[in-house]
Amino acid sequence: MSLLKKIFICLLLPSFLIGGSLRAQTVKIIPVGKAWANNSVNAVIFRKNSLVSYKDYQFIAYYSETGNVVLGKRKLGSKNWELKTTDLKGNVTDAHNCISIMVDGKGYLHIAWDHHNHPLHYAKSKSPLSLELDAPTSMTGETEKSVSYPEFYRMPNGNLLFFYRNGASGKGNLVVKSYDISTSKWSMLHENLIDGEGKRSAYWQAFVDAKSNIHISWVWRESADVASNHDMAYACSKDGGKTWQKTSGEKYQLPINASNAEYACKIPQNSELINQTSMVADQAGNPYIATYFRPEGSNVPQYHLIHFDGKWHTQSLGFRTQAFSLSGMGTKKIPIARPQLVAWSAKGKLSAMVIFRDEERGSKASVAVNTDLNHTKWQVKDLTDTYVGSWEPSFDTELWKSKQQLHLFVQPVEQADGEGKTNTPPQLVQVFEVKL
Structure with a gap:
C-alpha cells in the first residue's frame, strides 16, 4: 500500500466521525507561546510552511507581539519547545508578510519573511537542526527586488524549490528557484514560469507528490481587486520543474499564459472565487484542488473540489447557507477560511477531506469528509470547540508524508478588512495534534 493511501485511509478511522465534534482524546493541544494577533499574518493559508518536521524534530515560526521572528524547535512527542526570538522583524500590520520555513534534506532550516512586493528576505541556519541563523x-541575486508569497517545497531527494511572485497584484509573474543540498547553492529554474503579460497575475497553490512530480494550479486576477479572480488552471512537471505539461501530456511552451493554459474549471469574474488555496495529488498523479466560489444561479459561496481522473470534475460541497461578497483590495475579513485539502483514490472510489473555518459553525477548526466522490454527501465535523477567529489552516506537510501524523498550526487571530489592524491582545500559538 502506498504512503499516500495509508495516510488518507488513517484519516478516516471511525472515531473521526462520531458526534458533532471530534472526541476530546483525538486532538492533543500543544501550547507554544503568545504571538501577534492584531491581524492574520501568523495564520494565513499560504504559509509554506508554518510547521515543518525533519527526522525526530519539528520546527515552528511566528511573529511576536513586537513583530520579531520567533523560531522554535521540539522533539516530536514532547510538549517542551526551545524558542528563540530573533532580531529579524517584519511589517506585521500587513497580513501578506507571513513567515515561511522549510528544512532541507541535510537538516538546515530555511526561512523567508516580510514580503509584499519587497526585496527578498532570506536566511538559513548555521548548522543542521539549529535555530541560529x-x-x-x-x-x-536575480529577480529578487519585488517578492510576494514565498513558498518552500521539499523534494523527495531533500532538495528545495522556492516559489514566489515577482511584480504586483494584477501584473505579476511566477518565479521558481531550486536549492541543491550537495552544493548548498540556489539556482534559477524559471524567471517567469507563469506570465501575467503585464495584464494579470497568477495566484497559485502547489504540491510535490511521492514520485517527485510537481503539480501547480492557479486562478488569474485581472487587477488588485479580488473580485477579478477567475478560472482555475493547471500544469505539472515530471522532471523537477524544468519542463511542464498538461494532463494530456502535451508540453507547455513556456512561459505559460492565459491563452495557452489548461483550464480545470472555467469560473467567471465576480464569482467570489478565492485565490491561494491548496491542492494534492494521489499515487496515480491525479490532481485535486480545493477552493471556494459562488456557483452560477446561487448567492452563497460554497467550497468546491476540482479533480482529474481522465477528465476534470467540479463538485460543490454544498453545506454552506450564508452569503457574502468577496471584493476589494488588501487582506479581506472573510467569514470562511481558504481550505486545506487531502484527497485520494482507493478501491475505485475517490475520496477527500477539506480542513476549514466558517462563521456558520462558530469559527472553529472544522473538517468535511467525503469517502466516495461519486456521491455528494459530505460529513462536516469540528475538531474542537475552540474559537479561532480569522484563522486559516496550515499544517506540517512533511510530518504528514513521513509519519502519517496531522499537526495543525492554530492561533486565534482577528483580521480587519483591507489591512486594518484590530486591538486584539497577543494570542497563544498552539499545535493541534490530531490523533487518528
Whole structure:
C-alpha cells in the first residue's frame, strides 16, 4: 500500500466521525507561546510552511507581539519547545508578510519573511537542526527586488524549490528557484514560469507528490481587486520543474499564459472565487484542488473540489447557507477560511477531506469528509470547540508524508478588512495534534 493511501485511509478511522465534534482524546493541544494577533499574518493559508518536521524534530515560526521572528524547535512527542526570538522583524500590520520555513534534506532550516512586493528576505541556519541563523542573504541575486508569497517545497531527494511572485497584484509573474543540498547553492529554474503579460497575475497553490512530480494550479486576477479572480488552471512537471505539461501530456511552451493554459474549471469574474488555496495529488498523479466560489444561479459561496481522473470534475460541497461578497483590495475579513485539502483514490472510489473555518459553525477548526466522490454527501465535523477567529489552516506537510501524523498550526487571530489592524491582545500559538 502506498504512503499516500495509508495516510488518507488513517484519516478516516471511525472515531473521526462520531458526534458533532471530534472526541476530546483525538486532538492533543500543544501550547507554544503568545504571538501577534492584531491581524492574520501568523495564520494565513499560504504559509509554506508554518510547521515543518525533519527526522525526530519539528520546527515552528511566528511573529511576536513586537513583530520579531520567533523560531522554535521540539522533539516530536514532547510538549517542551526551545524558542528563540530573533532580531529579524517584519511589517506585521500587513497580513501578506507571513513567515515561511522549510528544512532541507541535510537538516538546515530555511526561512523567508516580510514580503509584499519587497526585496527578498532570506536566511538559513548555521548548522543542521539549529535555530541560529546566518546573516540574511540573497539566493541567486536575480529577480529578487519585488517578492510576494514565498513558498518552500521539499523534494523527495531533500532538495528545495522556492516559489514566489515577482511584480504586483494584477501584473505579476511566477518565479521558481531550486536549492541543491550537495552544493548548498540556489539556482534559477524559471524567471517567469507563469506570465501575467503585464495584464494579470497568477495566484497559485502547489504540491510535490511521492514520485517527485510537481503539480501547480492557479486562478488569474485581472487587477488588485479580488473580485477579478477567475478560472482555475493547471500544469505539472515530471522532471523537477524544468519542463511542464498538461494532463494530456502535451508540453507547455513556456512561459505559460492565459491563452495557452489548461483550464480545470472555467469560473467567471465576480464569482467570489478565492485565490491561494491548496491542492494534492494521489499515487496515480491525479490532481485535486480545493477552493471556494459562488456557483452560477446561487448567492452563497460554497467550497468546491476540482479533480482529474481522465477528465476534470467540479463538485460543490454544498453545506454552506450564508452569503457574502468577496471584493476589494488588501487582506479581506472573510467569514470562511481558504481550505486545506487531502484527497485520494482507493478501491475505485475517490475520496477527500477539506480542513476549514466558517462563521456558520462558530469559527472553529472544522473538517468535511467525503469517502466516495461519486456521491455528494459530505460529513462536516469540528475538531474542537475552540474559537479561532480569522484563522486559516496550515499544517506540517512533511510530518504528514513521513509519519502519517496531522499537526495543525492554530492561533486565534482577528483580521480587519483591507489591512486594518484590530486591538486584539497577543494570542497563544498552539499545535493541534490530531490523533487518528
